[in-house]
Amino acid sequence: MIVLKNQEFIQRDNAKTDIEDRGYTFGDGVYEVIRVYNGAFFMLKEHLERLQFSLTETAIPYDTDSEDLGTLLNQLVSKNQIKNGAIYLQITRGIAPRSHPYPKQTPPQLYAYPIPVSSPVDAQQNGVSVTLLEDRRWLRCDIKSLNLLYNVMAKQQAKENGHFEALLYRDEAHITEGSSSNFFAVKNGTVITHPANNYILNGITRLAILKVCDQLGIPFEERELRIRDLESIDEAFLASTTSEVVPITEVDQQKIGDGKAGEITSRILEGFKELIRQADV
Ligand code: PMP
Secondary structure, X not given: OEEEEOOEEEEHHHOOOOOOEHHHHHOOEEEXXXXXXXXXXXXHHHHHHHHHHHHHHOOOOOOOOOOOHHHHHHHHXXXXXXXXXXXXXXXXXXXXXXXXXXXOOOOOEEEEEEEOOOOOHHHHHHOEEEEEEEOOOOOOOOOOEOOXXXXXXXXXXXXXXXXXXXXXXXXXXEEEEEOOOEEEEEEOOEEEEOOOOOOOOOOHHHHHHHHXXXXXXXXXXXXXXXXXXXXXXXXXXXXXXXXXXXXXXXXXXXXXXXXXXXXXXXXXXXXXXXXXXXXXX
């Protein structure tokens, strides 16, 4: 495997992290997972824009344009001959003696490398169950930060209880998103998803789905949902780069709608696949 380290391509065995890398000591860094279909990136521009947003918000001095990151990432895909999969990329604030304040003149450290990803076809066709868990993350979930400890703990609890995902809620039962996905509901033909604010990550798949809704003439609303709203919705689904669109058929043993993958959800999944095919030309 070929790895991109800053501006250089190296062998995987030579890719080592320093013990004083702030990503390692503080989780002081940001990341992206970018899908590759048929040898080409899907929505690379949007991922780079979100990455720059995360870098700016955390004041990590790295400029994706002046580093020509898009070109480097395309080279990484060709060097690894990736046909279908994804690139994981992270940028930390750099290597410095452990001390909370930001170090001065420390160059950020970038690593990017391929990870295997394939579409969860069974889950996409038959739907999945999710479990509700309290959202105990910080209040800047719009930054794609390396600090994923609560996300990891929530996912583990969901898995141990036989669920595909943890559906997170805050305060008075305000549903935010999944531990690694965005949440969508469908009610009376309208798609509803959380507004893109500090409570959620503005998923690139989420953006793609809103585009698909536009193309298919499916109305959508960006507004908060409460746990009690789950009783009256017709369909629900999750969306992420790695899972694409996955219908939710049950929330903690309670059926959503008729307990089957929803019709509008399936149309959106088809529309999403069409968007991938269009991006491929
Ligand atoms: N929310 C969270 C918390 C996530 O970790 C992810 C996936 N990384 C998403 C939403 C979905 O984002 P995307 O569509 O960009 O993968």
